[in-house]
Amino acid sequence: MKSKDKGRTSELAGTDTVDRGNSNKKIEQLERFREDATGQALTNDHGTRIADNQNSLRAGERGPSLLEDVFLREKLTHFDHERIPERVVHARGAAAHGYFQVYEDLSELTKADFLTDPSKKTPVFVRFSTVQGPRGSADTVRDVRGFATKFYTDEGNFDLIGNNMPVFFIQDAIKFPDFVHAVKPEPHNEIPTGASAHDTFWDFVSLTPESAHMVLWTMSDRAIPVGFRGMQGFGVHTYRLVNAEGRAHFVKFHWRPVAGVFSLVWDEAQKLAGKDPDFHRRTLWDDIENGDPLEWELGLQVIPEEDEHKFDFDLLDATKLVPEEQVPVRVVGKLVLDRNPDNFFAETEQVAFQMANIVPGIDFTNDPLLQGRLFSYTDTQLLRLGGPNFNEIPINRPVCPFHNNNRDSFHRQTINKGRASYEPNSIDGGWPKETPEAPKGGGYVSYPEEVSGPKIRKRAESFGDHFSQARLFFNSMSDAEKAHIVAAYSFELGKVERLYIRERQVHEILANIDLDLAKQVAANVGVDAPSGPTVQVPEISLKESPALSQMNLLPGNIKSRKVAILIGDGVKQADIDALTAELDKQGAQFKLLAPSAAPVKSDAGKQLVPNDSMQGLPSVAFDAVWVPGGTSFAKALEGDGVALHYLLEAYKHLKAIGLCGESADLLKLLRLREDEGLLTGKAGSGLVQPFTAAIAKHRVWAREPLTKAIPA
Ligand code: HDE
Numbered sequence: 182m183k184s185k186d187k188g189r190t191s192e193l194a195g196t197d198t199v200d201r202g203n204s205n206k207k208i209e210q211l212e213r214f215r216e217d218a219t220g221q222a223l224t225n226d227h228g229t230r231i232a233d234n235q236n237s238l239r240a241g242e243r244g245p246s247l248l249e250d251v252f253l254r255e256k257l258t259h260f261d262h263e264r265i266p267e268r269v270v271h272a273r274g275a276a277a278h279g280y281f282q283v284y285e286d287l288s289e290l291t292k293a294d295f296l297t298d299p300s301k302k303t304p305v306f307v308r309f310s311t312v313q314g315p316r317g318s319a320d321t322v323r324d325v326r327g328f329a330t331k332f333y334t335d336e337g338n339f340d341l342i343g344n345n346m347p348v349f350f351i352q353d354a355i356k357f358p359d360f361v362h363a364v365k366p367e368p369h370n371e372i373p374t375g376a377s378a379h380d381t382f383w384d385f386v387s388l389t390p391e392s393a394h395m396v397l398w399t400m401s402d403r404a405i406p407v408g409f410r411g412m413q414g415f416g417v418h419t420y421r422l423v424n425a426e427g428r429a430h431f432v433k434f435h436w437r438p439v440a441g442v443f444s445l446v447w448d449e450a451q452k453l454a455g456k457d458p459d460f461h462r463r464t465l466w467d468d469i470e471n472g473d474p475l476e477w478e479l480g481l482q483v484i485p486e487e488d489e490h491k492f493d494f495d496l497l498d499a500t501k502l503v504p505e506e507q508v509p510v511r512v513v514g515k516l517v518l519d520r521n522p523d524n525f526f527a528e529t530e531q532v533a534f535q536m537a538n539i540v541p542g543i544d545f546t547n548d549p550l551l552q553g554r555l556f557s558y559t560d561t562q563l564l565r566l567g568g569p570n571f572n573e574i575p576i577n578r579p580v581c582p583f584h585n586n587n588r589d590s591f592h593r594q595t596i597n598k599g600r601a602s603y604e605p606n607s608i609d610g611g612w613p614k615e616t617p618e619a620p621k622g623g624g625y626v627s628y629p630e631e632v633s634g635p636k637i638r639k640r641a642e643s644f645g646d647h648f649s650q651a652r653l654f655f656n657s658m659s660d661a662e663k664a665h666i667v668a669a670y671s672f673e674l675g676k677v678e679r680l681y682i683r684e685r686q687v688h689e690i691l692a693n694i695d696l697d698l699a700k701q702v703a704a705n706v707g708v709d710a711p712s713g714p715t716v717q718v719p720e721i722s723l724k725e726s727p728a729l730s731q732m733n734l735l736p737g738n739i740k741s742r743k744v745a746i747l748i749g750d751g752v753k754q755a756d757i758d759a760l761t762a763e764l765d766k767q768g769a770q771f772k773l774l775a776p777s778a779a780p781v782k783s784d785a786g787k788q789l790v791p792n793d794s795m796q797g798l799p800s801v802a803f804d805a806v807w808v809p810g811g812t813s814f815a816k817a818l819e820g821d822g823v824a825l826h827y828l829l830e831a832y833k834h835l836k837a838i839g840l841c842g843e844s845a846d847l848l849k850l851l852r853l854r855e856d857e858g859l860l861t862g863k864a865g866s867g868l869v870q871p872f873t874a875a876i877a878k879h880r881v882w883a884r885e886p887l888t889k890a891i892p893a
Pocket of ligand 1: 274342349533550
């Protein structure tokens with residue numbers, strides 16, 4: 182270290198303890214931006230109390246309004262300017278606050294303070310999103326989900342902006358606008374909203390073989406998650422972790438949901454898009470309000486620098502994943518989301534994630550997609566949030582102090598004291614000063630990776646294989662998952678008007694992934710069956726990766742799962758009580774649903790207030806349905822089309838259904854047969870255990886082929 186630097190370190194030491202204190206205190210400072218108007222007078226924006234908020238100022242009771250009405254004009258002006266541009270992608274989203282805590286000191290890998298101190302709870306704000314649709318689009322469309330986390334660390338904000346799939350559509354940032362233009366609604370009629378089932382998308386991806394792997398993921402069940410709680414998250418790119426000695430490891434970031442990984446079935450996803458377009462954001466909100474936080478574990482796949490070239494693919498290629506069978510995921514910490522935002526616009530809409538938000542101990546790689554993102558996120562906030570001071574908006578402010586010579590522009594909030602807004606300076610004592618690199622608390626220093634080479638526009642040959650990992654993914658699916666993929670390609674390509682695009686996708690993309698998949702889709706979309714692959718797909722060392730199948734990612738419990746309990750007059754109280762006691766014990770949730778929202782009386786004479794009507798909360802909003810017994814109740818169900826549809830639909834969607842006592846007679850009427858999830862029993866109490874065990878299995882996959890004849 183130069184002697185000049187040494188001097189600065191000791192000067193800074195004093196400020197360091199003042200500045201980088203306990204983050205809770207800093208959060209309190211941020212909280213002063215939260216406003217609670219309870220008990221407060223209504224004023225204009227400048228503090229003048231308003232006497233009449235009902236009538237504008239006019240010349241006489243029936244006369245014209247006066248330009249003088251500054252209160253009216255201020256109110257209308259503010260209203261007229263309420264909207265800001267929505268995000269160009271990921272416009273539809275919902276978010277929550279929480280914290281991250283590392284399980285053990287990871288100093289051997291990184292000097293990032295929030296990853297080395299297990300006693301520290303780092304505040305986070307996480308925003309989940311869909312990619313294609315606008316702000317008002319439905320939650321359950323077939324799409325990738327964004328999973329963006331802002332860690333407010335004591336060393337600055339770190340943003341991990343990931344997705345619920347581990348790979349991406351393109352390898353180079355220069356293709357991103359093309360890809361997004363292709364997937365967005367078509368330019369002439371702005372159709373379809375929130376869907377990739379249209380010509381421009383399939384035109385682009387069928388001409389872009391590097392998209393094959395990611396498109397396969399989006400045609401899989403991963404693209405229709407039940408909710409945010411059951412989604413995996415992935416940082417996608419390879420990053421670097423750098424420790425205090427300056428030693429680096431490559432790393433892939435993973436979020437593993439404690440609740441396991443779950444998806445909707447397609448029919449359910451489509452119905453929910455109409456019946457409750459807010460399904461995902463509502464569940465996130467309700468779960469947190471009900472004291473049932475969402476939890477993930479942070480996983481790291483750590484790869485020593487010397488192993489960079491040991492794989493069948495290039496670590497810098499974002500269309501590839503690192504199979505967990507080759508590099509296991511080390512679980513290192515926990516993310517808990519337990520607080521809803523107070524204001525959607527101020528927090529969820531104004532949060533500005535930036536790839537550029539990085540802290541000492543974490544570094545980038547040369548992934549050409551990542552490199553482009555480093556520019557794009559900061560750039561987009563300038564337009565969206567109206568200038569370069571978006572970092573001062575409360576949700577974006579770091580919890581540690583920030584001082585520099587950036588000045589002025591729109592919406593500046595900091596009132597900078599002093600005369601010198603440049604560095605070096607002597608007028609203000611030279612402050613604020615650089616912090617040299619140090620094992621702890623030092624300034625950010627980029628990892629000194631050696632680079633050299635000609636200035637060229639060229640994709641590395643190691644980025645050239647686009648199909649072997651898509652094949653790996655397909656081969657790792659269960660039969661049910663494979664069938665869903667065939668159905669998804671068939672549905673989407675079936676909506677493509679131009680036959681030559683359908684054909685190109687089947688012949689030049691799918692046939693290179695799996696010939697059988699290609700043939701089945703060909704038959705469903707009316708194009709000739711392909712006879713073989715069009716390229717030589719390299720053989721890779723791994724044939725299957727069980728970690729990729731959701732069927733292997735169930736948690737084995739029913740915590741936070743949601744059960745509909747149908748009720749009506751004469752419903753057997755004991756059957757309700759037996760189940761609800763067990764659901765409470767196992768941490769699952771339930772709702773009582775009656776023919777209408779009016780209270781009903783059970784056979785025990787107890788008044789039951791339903792949470793909603795069966796029409797108001799359809800079966801698609803639940804994981805399972807419980808129908809208690811009771812003679813008059815069961816009789817009434819037989820004549821209630823809404824209730825019968827409720828059960829048929831739950832059956833079609835492969836859910837666990839428990840029919841107690843007299844309600845078991847409904848089976849005959851519905852012409853359904855019992856199976857491992859459709860259970861009947863004399864007394865509800867005997868059914869409870871097998872019913873909850875069936876919920877834990879998520880769906881009755883064996884039932885799927887039998888449900889084809891049931892109308893959707
Ligand atoms: Fe994004 N992306 N992206 N993206 N992205 C945006 O930033 C972009 C990519 C992701 O909840 C935008 O603030 C480029 C990969 C999420 O606010 C924009 C490229 C991954 C979110 C942008 C990519 C993502 C965004 C739009 C290719 C997964 C929502 C608004 C080089 C690892 C964040 C905004 C939130 C948002 C650009 C590719 C995830 C335009 C240029 C790969 C989760 O800046």
